[in-house]
Amino acid sequence: MAFSLSSYPVTYRAKYNGKGWSEEFLEKPHKTPAEEAALGAEAAADLLDSRNFYPDMPLVGYTTQYGLSCFEGLKALPQKDGGLAIFRPDRNAARFNKSMAGLYMPGFPEDAFVKACVETVKRNAALGFTLPYKAEWEKDSFMTADSIYIRPFTYAEGGIGVNICHTPWVVIVTTPVSSYFSGGKSEAVITERIRATPKGTGWIKAASNYVISALAKHEAADAGFMECVFLDATHRKYVEEGSSCNIFFYLKSGELVTPALGDTILPGITRSSIIELAKDRKVKVAERPIAIDEVFAEAKECFVSGTAAGATPIESLTYQGKKAVFNGGKVGELTAELRDTLKGIQYGARPDTKGWMVRVV
Ligand SMILES: *Cc1c(COP(=O)(O)O)cnc(C)c1O
Numbered sequence: 001m002a003f004s005l006s007s008y009p010v011t012y013r014a015k016y017n018g019k020g021w022s023e024e025f026l027e028k029p030h031k032t033p034a035e036e037a038a039l040g041a042e043a044a045a046d047l048l049d050s051r052n053f054y055p056d057m058p059l060v061g062y063t064t065q066y067g068l069s070c071f072e073g074l075k076a077l078p079q080k081d082g083g084l085a086i087f088r089p090d091r092n093a094a095r096f097n098k099s100m101a102g103l104y105m106p107g108f109p110e111d112a113f114v115k116a117c118v119e120t121v122k123r124n125a126a127l128g129f130t131l132p133y134k135a136e137w138e139k140d141s142f143m144t145a146d147s148i149y150i151r152p153f154t155y156a157e158g159g160i161g162v163n164i165c166h167t168p169w170v171v172i173v174t175t176p177v178s179s180y181f182s183g184g185k186s187e188a189v190i191t192e193r194i195r196a197t198p199k200g201t202g203w204i205k206a207a208s209n210y211v212i213s214a215l216a217k218h219e220a221a222d223a224g225f226m227e228c229v230f231l232d233a234t235h236r237k238y239v240e241e242g243s244s245c246n247i248f249f250y251l252k253s254g255e256l257v258t259p260a261l262g263d264t265i266l267p268g269i270t271r272s273s274i275i276e277l278a279k280d281r282k283v284k285v286a287e288r289p290i291a292i293d294e295v296f297a298e299a300k301e302c303f304v305s306g307t308a309a310g311a312t313p314i315e316s317l318t319y320q321g322k323k324a325v326f327n328g329g330k331v332g333e334l335t336a337e338l339r340d341t342l343k344g345i346q347y348g349a350r351p352d353t354k355g356w357m358v359r360v361v
Pocket residue numbers: 073205241242243244245246266267268269270271305306307308
């Protein structure tokens with residue numbers, strides 16, 4: 001599976017004590033990468049389990065009982081020049097802070113967040129847990145390229161009554177990942193489920209939001225689709241986003257549309273980067289509501305965006321048994337150009353003119 005958990009050994013952990021944060025790096029059990037690669041399946045699984053085990057963190061608390069947690073997802077990418085760099089970690093730091101505030105948790109300092117991400121990747125790399133750049137990735141515009149996924153998240157203190165979390169941990173784990181949507185069909189379907197409601201937590205990268213997403217994605221997969229797309233809760237007509245990614249439509253008029261942010265849409269960092277890249281190309285970009293009927297009548301290209309998805313072309317979208325096929329089922333020109341530019345910058349194959357990449361090594 002493209003998104004399996006095989007955590008690298010060094011983990012970052014911070015704890016809020018009511019006044020400030022205390023930080024530590026934990027070196028979990030490991031061998032050398034070569035020795036680990038030679039382990040049998042069972043021994044490898046045991047080793048990975050031991051890395052995912054934190055005996056001093058409470059089992060019963062607001063995170064495990066009520067889903068009170070938020071997280072981030074960002075990537076360190078092998079660079080064409082041999083180094084490693086993280087894509088826009090300052091933006092994840094800012095969003096993490098907002099997510100925590102939205103859940104009434106104490107904020108986590110943004111500079112500490114960026115430093116902790118860099119340092120966690122760096123310490124793992126120093127032990128040999130890193131990824132080499134492969135020139136063959138350039139052949140398919142990095143669609144099948146690997147990266148190190150960085151997952152910062154909050155974990156609540158022990159408790160049983162319904163309550164907010166006052167003294168969370170912030171943990172950062174890293175794991176190598178291959179591409180999220182690995183080739184094949186990229187057909188999407190509108191789900192009947194509702195991911196986010198006005199005044200809810202849809203704009204927060206909250207763990208609890210993912211319950212609905214996981215159910216809807218499972219149902220879509222059962223019906224043969226790669227991804228599900230949500231409509232808005234109130235009108236049941238405006239397209240909002242995918243299970244864990246934002247969505248874009250390139251219309252026949254030449255307008256690139258993505259749903260406007262509000263309290264039901266997650267403000268993706270890939271989303272805002274794509275908007276910037278499209279504007280650089282003098283493409284007319286609109287952040288506005290877009291009804292499913294307009295998509296069926298006017299859209300000639302469609303793609304979803306996110307740290308995991310990159311910019312992944314969607315070949316068709318099915319709604320109430322009808323299927324809208326984009327660009328004859330082939331990757332559209334603008335979609336390909338935006339995807340290639342973004343990936344090129346991320347893997348250091350194109351110049352980073354925007355200062356988006358933060359070097360690890
Ligand atoms: C994380 C996420 C995205 C994508 O955000 P990026 O910052 O681009 O990775 C989109 N939608 C949802 C619901 C998400 O959780």
